Amino acid sequence: MAEVELKHIRKSFSRGTFIALKDVSLRVPDGMFVTVLGPSGCGKTTLLRVVAGLEEPDGGEIFIGGRKVNQVPPSKRNVAMVFQNYALYPHKKVTDNIGIGMRLRGYPQDEVRRKVENIAEMLNIKELMGRYPRQLSGGQQQRVALARALVREPEVFLLDEPLSNLDAQVRDTTRTELKKLFKEINATVVYVTHDQTEAMMMSDLLVVMEKGAIRQIGDPGSTYRDPVHLFVAQFIGAYRINLIAGRLTERRFISNDQAITFDVKMNYQGQVLMGIRPEHLTVGAVEDVRFKGEVTLVEPLGEFNLISLKVGQNEIRALSRETGEIHLSTTVSLSFTKTYFFEAESGVRLRPDS
Numbered sequence: 001m002a003e004v005e006l007k008h009i010r011k012s013f014s015r016g017t018f019i020a021l022k023d024v025s026l027r028v029p030d031g032m033f034v035t036v037l038g039p040s041g042c043g044k045t046t047l048l049r050v051v052a053g054l055e056e057p058d059g060g061e062i063f064i065g066g067r068k069v070n071q072v073p074p075s076k077r078n079v080a081m082v083f084q085n086y087a088l089y090p091h092k093k094v095t096d097n098i099g100i101g102m103r104l105r106g107y108p109q110d111e112v113r114r115k116v117e118n119i120a121e122m123l124n125i126k127e128l129m130g131r132y133p134r135q136l137s138g139g140q141q142q143r144v145a146l147a148r149a150l151v152r153e154p155e156v157f158l159l160d161e162p163l164s165n166l167d168a169q170v171r172d173t174t175r176t177e178l179k180k181l182f183k184e185i186n187a188t189v190v191y192v193t194h195d196q197t198e199a200m201m202m203s204d205l206l207v208v209m210e211k212g213a214i215r216q217i218g219d220p221g222s223t224y225r226d227p228v229h230l231f232v233a234q235f236i237g238a239y240r241i242n243l244i245a246g247r248l249t250e251r252r253f254i255s256n257d258q259a260i261t262f263d264v265k266m267n268y269q270g271q272v273l274m275g276i277r278p279e280h281l282t283v284g285a286v287e288d289v290r291f292k293g294e295v296t297l298v299e300p301l302g303e304f305n306l307i308s309l310k311v312g313q314n315e316i317r318a319l320s321r322e323t324g325e326i327h328l329s330t331t332v333s334l335s336f337t338k339t340y341f342f343e344a345e346s347g348v349r350l351r352p353d354s
Contacts, residue, residue, distance in 0.1 A: 001188040002065030002155035004028040009060035020046040022212040035199040038209035080149035081158040088133040095129040139170040230347035239278040242316040259312020265352040271344035281318035286335040
């Protein structure tokens with residue numbers, strides 16, 4: 001496998017009127033599973049296509065295995081790409097779909113057959129070899145597309161939302177299998193998705209993108225715990241972060257409606273957005289009461305309840321195990337274990353004083 005490095009990549013479309021990538025620099029270490037995460041239109045698929053050679057950047061440098069590949073055609077970059085729609089040949093059987101790349105490169109028939117059989121056994125699809133794509137489920141087609149990539153033994157795997165067409169149960173099983181497989185072969189993987197749960201579960205390294213720019217790079221845990229930008233805090237997390245507009249003045253936060261106010265350890269003056277994740281709020285019997293809210297909705301989630309509350313003019317949500325005294329229209333006490341503060345205009349994270 002090989003390291004991938006992008007240096008100051010720029011890419012625009014529509015004669016420069018739409019900027020897809022803005023000065024993107026990224027290093028993907030050898031043998032690491034890196035996920036590029038972001039909403040539709042953020043530039044993540046364009047980034048993948050630039051690495052593959054399917055799009056030519058307007059500026060910047062691309063390195064694969066230490067070799068600059070800007071002028072190297074896709075067929076010579078030794079990368080394998082798995083597309084969202086799998087791109088299988090409908091008129092060819094599974095065995096031919098898997099081995100077609102090797103055949104086009106002139107490999108001997110015996111070697112093609114041996115490699116195809118080995119990969120099929122690895123992915124548990126040997127019984128599908130005589131079928132056509134139309135006879136396969138979405139999960140089976142996904143395995144065939146992956147087998148076609150694996151049989152080439154590329155330096156880098158590029159996967160563009162390969163699980164998005166699968167139903168929830170198949171997607172859950174397949175992502176676990178993919179993670180195990182790529183770990184076993186020590187693959188270098190660049191994986192694109194808009195699903196933050198998928199990204200958190202599969203990745204060694206997370207790259208969060210917004211509007212053509214990288215907002216944060218880090219392991220999944222630190223990206224969740226320590227977002228550097230408002231967008232990252234909003235995009236990462238199983239439950240949407242609560243955001244409350246207000247200001248910091250004289251080491252105190254005061255919400256715009258003055259319903260929430262407390263001391264802070266930062267000497268910043270100005271308008272901010274204060275963020276509290278639902279899982280960092282405690283509802284009900286709390287000793288350190290920070291504010292109170294009226295319950296407007298209770299959504300059972302098994303062991304937990306997702307509770308919506310009205311606090312002044314703000315609507316917030318809390319994740320809680322408490323059920324006894326929490327009913328609609330009741331007023332409850334709330335406390336919190338962690339908060340985040342972001343500049344209102346730029347979205348940049350503010351840090352407590354050291």
